Amino acid sequence: MAMYTVFVAQVDEIVAGFVAYxxxxxxxxxxxxxxxxxxxxxxxxxxxxxxxxxxxxxxxSGARLAVVGTGGDSGHAPARRSYEKAGYTCAGxxxxxxxxxxxxxxxCAK
Numbered sequence: 660m661a662m663y664t665v666f667v668a669q670v671d672e673i674v675a676g677f678v679a680y681x682x683x684x685x686x687x688x689x690x691x692x693x694x695x696x697x698x699x700x701x702x703x704x705x706x707x708x709x710x711x712x713x714x715x716x717x718x719x720s721g722a723r724l725a726v727v728g729t730g731g732d733s734g735h736a737p738a739r740r741s742y743e744k745a746g747y748t749c750a751g752x753x754x755x756x757x758x759x760x761x762x763x764x765x766x767c768a769k
Contacts, residue, residue, distance in 0.1 A: 675700035689717030706741030
């Protein structure tokens with residue numbers, strides 16, 4: 660079972676968003692499992708900052724590659740923009756029984 664690390668973003672003591680990620684020390688990968696920003700706080704850089712924090716911490720934990728999967732529909736467009744701002748690049752579309760998904764990759768090593 661994966662152990663998740665969670666960071667919460669607050670604005671004026673109100674939870675505006677969070678990111679949850681896990682690091683696999685055996686294959687030196689990290690994966691963002693969940694990223695959410697409340698609609699009232701989107702487009703303020705909160706998602707990008709949460710991604711940056713997660714990437715920094717994954718790298719510090721030995722990850723050389725970070726991955727994230729997200730929906731390919733218009734409802735997931737804000738999440739995709741946040742991942743792209745953080746440096747993720749699209750690795751392609753993968754079929755999913757419920758939705759088309761995008762799998763994105765980001766190298767953590769310099």
